[in-house]
Amino acid sequence: MTREAQDREARSRVAVVGMGVKTPAGSDLETFWATLLSGRSCAARISRFDPSALPVQFAGEVSDFDPLAYLDYKEAKRADRVAQLGFAAAADALADAGDLAADPARCGVVAGTGVGGLMTQEQQEEILFSKGAMRVSPMLVPMMMANATAALVGMKLGWTGPNFCVATACAAGSHAVGEGARLIREGSADVVLAGGSEAAVTPIAIAAFARMGALSGRHDAPELASRPFDVARDGFVIGEGAAFLVLERWDRAVSRGARIYGEIAGYGRNADAYHITAPSPGGVGAAECMRLALADAGIEPSAVGHVNAHGTSTQLNDAAEAEAMVKVFGEYGPPVTSTKGATGHLIGAAGATEAVASFLAMGAGLVPPTANHERTEDELAIDVVHGEPRRLAAAPVVSNSFGFGGHNASLVLGPAPSSDKP
Amino acid sequence: MDRATVLEQLTEVAVDVLGVDPSVVSEKSSFKDDLDADSLDLVEVVMALEERFSISVPEDKLDGITTVGEAVDLVIGIAAPNGSSDPA
Numbered sequence: 001m002t003r004e005a006q007d008r009e010a011r012s013r014v015a016v017v018g019m020g021v022k023t024p025a026g027s028d029l030e031t032f033w034a035t036l037l038s039g040r041s042c043a044a045r046i047s048r049f050d051p052s053a054l055p056v057q058f059a060g061e062v063s064d065f066d067p068l069a070y071l072d073y074k075e076a077k078r079a080d081r082v083a084q085l086g087f088a089a090a091a092d093a094l095a096d097a098g099d100l101a102a103d104p105a106r107c108g109v110v111a112g113t114g115v116g117g118l119m120t121q122e123q124q125e126e127i128l129f130s131k132g133a134m135r136v137s138p139m140l141v142p143m144m145m146a147n148a149t150a151a152l153v154g155m156k157l158g159w160t161g162p163n164f165c166v167a168t169a170c171a172a173g174s175h176a177v178g179e180g181a182r183l184i185r186e187g188s189a190d191v192v193l194a195g196g197s198e199a200a201v202t203p204i205a206i207a208a209f210a211r212m213g214a215l216s217g218r219h220d221a222p223e224l225a226s227r228p229f230d231v232a233r234d235g236f237v238i239g240e241g242a243a244f245l246v247l248e249r250w251d252r253a254v255s256r257g258a259r260i261y262g263e264i265a266g267y268g269r270n271a272d273a274y275h276i277t278a279p280s281p282g283g284v285g286a287a288e289c290m291r292l293a294l295a296d297a298g299i300e301p302s303a304v305g306h307v308n309a310h311g312t313s314t315q316l317n318d319a320a321e322a323e324a325m326v327k328v329f330g331e332y333g334p335p336v337t338s339t340k341g342a343t344g345h346l347i348g349a350a351g352a353t354e355a356v357a358s359f360l361a362m363g364a365g366l367v368p369p370t371a372n373h374e375r376t377e378d379e380l381a382i383d384v385v386h387g388e389p390r391r392l393a394a395a396p397v398v399s400n401s402f403g404f405g406g407h408n409a410s411l412v413l414g415p416a417p418s419s420d421k422p
Numbered sequence: 423m424d425r426a427t428v429l430e431q432l433t434e435v436a437v438d439v440l441g442v443d444p445s446v447v448s449e450k451s452s453f454k455d456d457l458d459a460d461s462l463d464l465v466e467v468v469m470a471l472e473e474r475f476s477i478s479v480p481e482d483k484l485d486g487i488t489t490v491g492e493a494v495d496l497v498i499g500i501a502a503p504n505g506s507s508d509p510a
Binding site: 072073074077134135137138139142 | 439440441458462465466469472473478
């Protein structure tokens, strides 16, 4: 028996029993899923501030979000938008999970983010330069720190179990779900709220990503800008949002009769150790990461139903990820979809958002189309779902996230066994 | 400086920073017990008062400020250091 197989026998299975989203594509599961199936992209001109001076003036915004529906006045005032969105998604996921009746000391939180409370930091820096140090808010540190979302969720719920943040750029959401699952596997927690949040649709972030050449410059048609794996892609569309999943020890979820969306079946993570922003040539790091996740789940590549790709719509990511998929699955392997066509790139919230999309896809037996994808670049030997949803029997999904810094995370998400469905 | 004016301004600040109802703010109100303000809140309240009255409150003066009335005294004392204000 391999070591992986021994580990699988010893460890607890991890059920997903609740999900919540606050994304440009929808702030509840029904709307989110309907948007993904429609193939519509949600990028539009930025409305929350005047973007006229910026090189890129469109993004994916969460337009229907009222923090006061989740937090009281003072709580909302003391939380950056990143924590507001994160808490709201976590609260929705918790409400979706039914009555957990869990010991708060056995309940944990793992929250991913790329940068934390960036809007607050920018506003306070303006105050520092215009009015001086004595006008900087005492709330700046607790609002900007990357772990603020994890802290807020824990405080509001009174959960005293393991609680931490992961900050691996665009991979943070998948790392959070994977690390959350490990807490349950290893026995550190019975229930974990795992997910990610990001609110980096801010002037400095857009200026900086634009200066890297990472953002799409399709100003004439923002709604066509995010087009993963398409021959005419020209960069990603930055988005804000949050998604959380309630993970629960499998036997516990079954015995309380929980509605089970599926399971976190496998988790791989590694590092390219190559370049601070560019993926390793040929996608070797990403390929190895997917292999690690499949080995962790104990399944062969042929058992994978579809891949929810990182698929950012940048030249470099999509080419390297396609090569990585060919290395793992062979040419034109399982169907590939990218949620980012619809949502834009939610940075630290992307992986968790895409895990939610993957569970909804397995539940419906449908792979959503990749929004805006018209023609796959010739060199990419992958089968990109586009145009309309593709019917597919529920089968494990590989969901990828790759962050600047060369941080890779792949999840293998398993469907709910039919006997466990309500 | 008119004491009623300071209290009025301080009440507005408390409503904005602390999210309290203006009716609960009086000179006797304890920041901690009645207005649910912690030390970070108190710094924000004082910063807002500094803006409104164009004054600068030295940090050591904040020690011992527990009630709204004491904060009113502090503002009046700093705004009119020569004691020209009317404390009545």
